[in-house]
Amino acid sequence: xxVEIERKFLVKGDFKNLAIKKYSIAQGFLSTVPERTVRIRxxxxxxxxxxxxISDNKGISRFEWEKEISKTDAxxxxxxxxxxxxxxxxxxxxxxxxxxxxxxxFLGENKGLIVAEIELPNVNTTFKKPDWLGDEVTGQVKxxxxxxxxxxxNKW
Amino acid sequence: xxVEIERKFLVKGDFKNLAIKKYSIAQGFLSTVPERTVRIRxxxxxxxxxxxxISDNKGISRFEWEKEISKTDAxxxxxxxxxxxxxxxxxxxxxxxxxxxxxxxFLGENKGLIVAEIELPNVNTTFKKPDWLGDEVTGQVKxxxxxxxxxxxNKW
Numbered sequence: 001x002x003v004e005i006e007r008k009f010l011v012k013g014d015f016k017n018l019a020i021k022k023y024s025i026a027q028g029f030l031s032t033v034p035e036r037t038v039r040i041r042x043x044x045x046x047x048x049x050x051x052x053x054i055s056d057n058k059g060i061s062r063f064e065w066e067k068e069i070s071k072t073d074a075x076x077x078x079x080x081x082x083x084x085x086x087x088x089x090x091x092x093x094x095x096x097x098x099x100x101x102x103x104x105x106f107l108g109e110n111k112g113l114i115v116a117e118i119e120l121p122n123v124n125t126t127f128k129k130p131d132w133l134g135d136e137v138t139g140q141v142k143x144x145x146x147x148x149x150x151x152x153x154n155k156w
Numbered sequence: 157x158x159v160e161i162e163r164k165f166l167v168k169g170d171f172k173n174l175a176i177k178k179y180s181i182a183q184g185f186l187s188t189v190p191e192r193t194v195r196i197r198x199x200x201x202x203x204x205x206x207x208x209x210i211s212d213n214k215g216i217s218r219f220e221w222e223k224e225i226s227k228t229d230a231x232x233x234x235x236x237x238x239x240x241x242x243x244x245x246x247x248x249x250x251x252x253x254x255x256x257x258x259x260x261x262f263l264g265e266n267k268g269l270i271v272a273e274i275e276l277p278n279v280n281t282t283f284k285k286p287d288w289l290g291d292e293v294t295g296q297v298k299x300x301x302x303x304x305x306x307x308x309x310n311k312w
Contacts (some may be wrong), residue, residue, distance in 0.1 A: 030194050030207060031187035036236045038186050038194050049205065049223070051186060053236050065233060067205070069223060077221060080192045080209050 004052070004064040005123055008143060011114040013132030015103055019091035025104075028081025032146040039145070040077040043090075047074025055139060061123065083149045084109055096128040109152035115143060160208070160220040161279055164299060167270040169288030171259055175247035181260075184237025188302040195301070196233040199246075203230025211295060217279065239305045240265055252284040265308035271299060 023044050030038040039050040047070055053063030069077075078085060087107040095101050099118055106113040116133060137143050142156070179200050186194040195206040203226055209219030225233075234241060243263040251257050255274055262269040272289060293299050298312070 030192045031189070033187070033238075036186045036238065051233060051236065063232075063236065065229060067223065067225060067229075073221060073223075076219075077207060080207065080219065082189075082192065 003061050005061045005120045005125075007118055007120065007136065007138045008140075009116045009118075009136050009138075010134035011103060011116050011132055012134035015093060015101075015116070015130075015132045016091060018093045018130075018132075019103070020094060021092040023090055025088050025090055026078065026085055027145065028078045028085045029083070029146050029149050030077070030081055032082065032150055034141075034144075034146070037146045040074055040081060042071060042074045042078065045071055047071045047077075049074075049077070081149075084152055086110060086145055086149055095130075097125065099125075099127050101130075101133075106148070106153060109154050110148050111154065113148075113153040159217050161217045161276045161281075163274050163276065163292065163294045164296075165272045165274075165285075165292050165294075166290035167259060167272050167288060168290035171249060171257075171272070171286075171288045172247060174249045174286075174288075175259070176250060177248040179246055181244050181246055182234065182241055183301065184234045184241045185239070185302050185305050186233065186237055188238065188306055190297075190300075190302070193300075193302045196230055196237060198227060198230045198234065201227055203227045203233075205230075205233070237305075240308055242266060242301055242305055251286075253281065255281075255283050257286075257289075262304070262309060265310050266304050267310065269304075269309040 025041060025043050027039055027041040030040060035054045037052045041048045046068060048066055049069055050066040055062045088104045091103040093101040093103055095118055101116045101118050103116045118127060141147055181197060181199050183195055183197040186196060191210045193208045197204045202224060204222055205225055206222040211218045244260045247259040249257040249259060251274055257272045257274050259272045274283060297303055
């Protein structure tokens with residue numbers, strides 16, 4: 001349980017050769033209500049249930065609670081989820097200040113969308129912006145995964 | 157993870173002296189959508205997150221997944237829940253065939269409502285109906301706790 005501080009950017013250049021790790025993610029939502037989203041995720045062989053609260057005004061910090069569950073349980077819960085199941089490949093890329101970018105390359109109905117997120121220890125933490133980082137989209141609701149599950153990138 | 161088979165009844169007589177156990181429950185819902193309700197519960201010193209699917213036609217069997225979480229986590233998640241927090245005292249009462257009734261005496265905005273539930277190993281299991289058991293209300297949506305959180309008994 002924590003408050004998550006996160007900034008989100010589009011991606012405009014090559015980044016894959018910088019990745020130190022990558023993994024497949026499938027996720028769906030039991031609730032996409034912004035005040036209390038409930039996400040089910042399978043990341044490789046692990047399952048997770050995650051509850052997020054509403055963002056502050058700027059969309060930077062947000063209540064987050066996560067619990068690991070079995071992959072089997074996650075599969076059953078994913079079958080119960082509303083709308084589209086989101087599939088993506090996540091690349092972990094080192095950033096300045098011992099931080100990391102998580103770059104999500106979406107597949108399926110969101111194919112073509114690539115988004116980079118960086119989680120910050122506090123709201124004022126600075127970090128160096130690499131060349132491949134595009135426009136900031138922090139707080140733009142249509143980029144929320146909960147929204148992508150309802151209105152996928154291919155329908156924008 | 158299981159399919160829950162349950163029948164629900166009103167209560168028309170004394171039952172408290174038959175209870176072998178009782179405990180306090182506070183619960184709220186992150187989602188009350190019938191296809192995928194997400195419940196947060198505190199039962200004495202334990203927390204739980206529970207996901208239920210939609211009922212079959214008769215309202216008897218229903219997908220259910222539950223995970224224990226810390227009481228502190230449950231308190232944070234309860235603060236995020238929609239609408240009314242449901243408070244009740246649950247009495248456990250032995251039934252025939254080694255089964256048990258769970259009788260919920262609601263408090264707060266649902267005060268006056270008392271409901272008995274019996275969980276069955278399969279749909280055709282029979283059990284003896286004690287004198288204090290009233291009309292069956294299995295499958296009646298207004299008695300769902302998810303509905304009571306939205307439209308409490310005192311507003312019926």
